[in-house]
Amino acid sequence: MPADNAHLIVAAARRRAAATRRRATSALRQMDATGTVITFEAVAREAGVSRSWLYNQPDLRAEIERLRARHRPVPAARPVPDRQRASEASLLRRLEAATERNRQLEAENRELRQALALALGERRTADICGIRATATSPAARAIGPC
Structure with a gap:
């Protein structure tokens, strides 16, 4: 009868998931500290994870969206309405x-x-x-x- 090694497989999966989360968090912190434009694609590329994985992590997704909104430039002025534009x-x-x-x-x-x-x-x-x-x-x- 083969030995039940399921607990080892589960432990390895947990370690891999924790390492992935650490890479994503570290990449996000580093990008924020250096002023790099933060997008899901940039964080995924920097951390070596997939974008879909980032989208499925509620806390990381919220942090990326918060930092992305903070770094988004504020428009200097509202556009001039058509009726006020010179012909x-x-x-x-x-x-x-x-x-x-x-x-x-x-x-x-x-x-x-x-x-x-x-x-x-x-x-x-x-x-x-x-x-x-x-x-x-x-x-x-x-x-x-x-």
Whole structure:
């Protein structure tokens, strides 16, 4: 008659279950401590257990869901309702206006650079020739009084 070794099989199963639980708990604590994103899949991969096993452990499942919710980013603001959003035509008009303003500013910058170059040239010429610059020179009129 064969020996009844059922108690040994039961004990081994209990040890294996306890080791699995320790790995899952340890992985969960480590992931939380390091700030790793906590999901069932990530915990299962880290602990070397199946996701279905995690889902079937009420305490571990509750802890994963709690930590996952805690690390979930809070939206900064509510989305703007459709009726308050700018229409495509409105956005295009704003873009056209901004583009036109940029063109105007570029032209003004070109004129100012030319006037500055002219004024600096006249000043250099005056310094070399010993002539005092007057406020009636074309560059002085373009730049204006300081």
